[in-house]
Amino acid sequence: MAPTSEILTAERILEATEEVLRRHGPAKATVVDVARALGVSHGSVYRHFRTKAALREAVTKRWLDRTSEKLAVIAAASDRDPGTRLRDWLAALFEAKRHKAGDDPELFATYTVLTDENGAAVGEHIAELTAQLTRIIEEAAGSGTFTVPDPAAAARAVFQATGRFHDPCYAREWTRPGVGEEFTAVVDLLLRGLR
Secondary structure, three states: OOOHHHHOOHHHHHHHHHHHHHHHHHHHOOHHHHHHHHOOOHHHHHHHOOOHHHHHHHHHHHHHHHHHHHHHHHHHOOOOOHHHHHHHHHHHHHHHHHHHHHHOHHHHHHHHHHHHHOHHHHHHHHHHHHHHHHHHHHHHHHHOOOOOOOHHHHHHHHHHHOHHHOOHHHHHHHHOOOHHHHHHHHHHHHHHHHO
């Protein structure tokens, strides 16, 4: 059997960290807890992540990237109508956030704390999402579907205008009756404005 250090990967550590965070919450979870869950020494974890803060940032980035990766597929589907693509992208973002908040509220609350700690990871995530929106809007402007002089500015505006449907501070509202209709009304308004 290979030594533990050879089979211990960053991905395994991140998976264990997520489970430890789910069990203990961000205030009580330690690197020792992660190491214990993996059956290794805490030094083995530190070989992959130099500090507890680096580990927490990596697990936060991994969590945020799950959403970005799903949305990237929609943004890249340039064979589809841009208006439909934009609507589908915004709906997928809303659904992903609502799904995370509703399916595992404890872990969602934990990640809310972690994202507050890791402004750089959140900033990169928002930059990635607005870049995807920019791509959709640029292609729509290039085809004449949308009339916008600055696709990047329009993308930032769309992201901000839909914040109620993806910013974690609004998570409690995502299960209210009628929120789906409110989302559709906002997206319809935005699409009319872009045309």
